[in-house]
Amino acid sequence: MELDRYLALELASTIRHDGHGGVADDLADVAGLTSWVRDRLDLLDGWGGARDFAADEACWAEVVAVRAAVRALFARAVRPGPPSPADARRLLPVDEALARVNAAASGQPVVPRLDWPSSAAPSVRLLPALQGEAAVELSARLARAAINFLAGPERERLRACTAPRCVRYFLKDHGRQEWCKPSCGNRARAARHYQRHRQ
Ligand SMILES: [Zn+2]
Numbered sequence: 001m002e003l004d005r006y007l008a009l010e011l012a013s014t015i016r017h018d019g020h021g022g023v024a025d026d027l028a029d030v031a032g033l034t035s036w037v038r039d040r041l042d043l044l045d046g047w048g049g050a051r052d053f054a055a056d057e058a059c060w061a062e063v064v065a066v067r068a069a070v071r072a073l074f075a076r077a078v079r080p081g082p083p084s085p086a087d088a089r090r091l092l093p094v095d096e097a098l099a100r101v102n103a104a105a106s107g108q109p110v111v112p113r114l115d116w117p118s119s120a121a122p123s124v125r126l127l128p129a130l131q132g133e134a135a136v137e138l139s140a141r142l143a144r145a146a147i148n149f150l151a152g153p154e155r156e157r158l159r160a161c162t163a164p165r166c167v168r169y170f171l172k173d174h175g176r177q178e179w180c181k182p183s184c185g186n187r188a189r190a191a192r193h194y195q196r197h198r199q
Contacts, residue, residue, distance in 0.1 A: 005171070007043045007145035007152050011067050012074055014167050015086050021165050023086045025094060027067065030060045045125075049134045059135035064102045066139050072097035072147045074169050076152060077158045083158040086167035104143035108135040119149065163188040 014036060018024035027033050033055035037044065044147040056064075072092040075083030083091065087134035092100070109129040116122040124143070128137060149155065157172045170180035179185040 003043050003045060004145035004148040005152075007040070007142065008070060008149040009169060009171065010040065010043065011063075011142050011146070012071050014067065015071070015167060017168070018174075023167055027060070027064055030055045030057060033060045033063055034176075049137055053134060053138070056135070059138060062104070062135050062139040063142065065100060066142050066146075068092055069097040069100040069104075071169075073101065073146065073150055074158060075160075078160050078169070082160060082162065083167055084167045101143045101146055104139040105147055106140075107143075108132050108140035110144070143164050152154050164191050 006171035011129075014026040015133075016026070016185040025032070026036055026126055032055060036054045037055070040052050066199050068087075069092055071084070071087055072086060072094065075088070075091050076094055082088070091097075091167055092182050100194075109121040113125045113127050113130045114122060115125060132140075154171060159178070159180075161168045161170060161177050161178075161184050164178060164187055166187075179188055
């Protein structure tokens with residue numbers, strides 16, 4: 001379950017800065033979803049379908065719908081800070097986002113499984129109770145990750161990067177951190193400096 005925060009952030013981060021001032025979408029099409037999933041076998045631990053996963057149109061539509069809901073809830077979580085500018089003007093209403101995430105999560109029942117290796121503390125994993133369709137399993141897994149992350153204490157560290165052109169949500173590591181990475185901080189400081197000197 002500690003992977004959930006990464007999985008939720010990675011899902012949200014499929015909408016990203018393209019490096020040229022625009023916004024790119026790693027899940028722009030069915031093939032994009034297939035490779036995104038196959039590159040995240042570690043995070044999708046416990047989901048047997050991940051290894052030979054091939055997305056179809058229905059699965060892609062479902063995952064993109066869950067992502068829109070997750071990004072709307074992320075926008076709520078970072079208040080009173082600003083949301084990511086990538087979709088700030090077309091966010092789902094919160095009620096709709098909650099309903100969508102909960103509906104996706106309920107698509108697959110899970111059972112707890114206790115692991116307790118001799119060298120480590122016991123931990124619990126939630127495994128699918130029944131094998132279902134890939135689209136349902138995947139969107140349920142992603143929705144469950146978002147639920148665990150948003151309902152947990154780490155939600156309070158979530159921020160939207162305020163550097164020019166950046167659209168990332170990230171987890172703040174220390175008190176006054178405003179930017180997702182040092183290069184964003186440099187860009188933001190340069191922009192402020194430029195603004196000050198223009199005025
Ligand atoms: Zn950034």
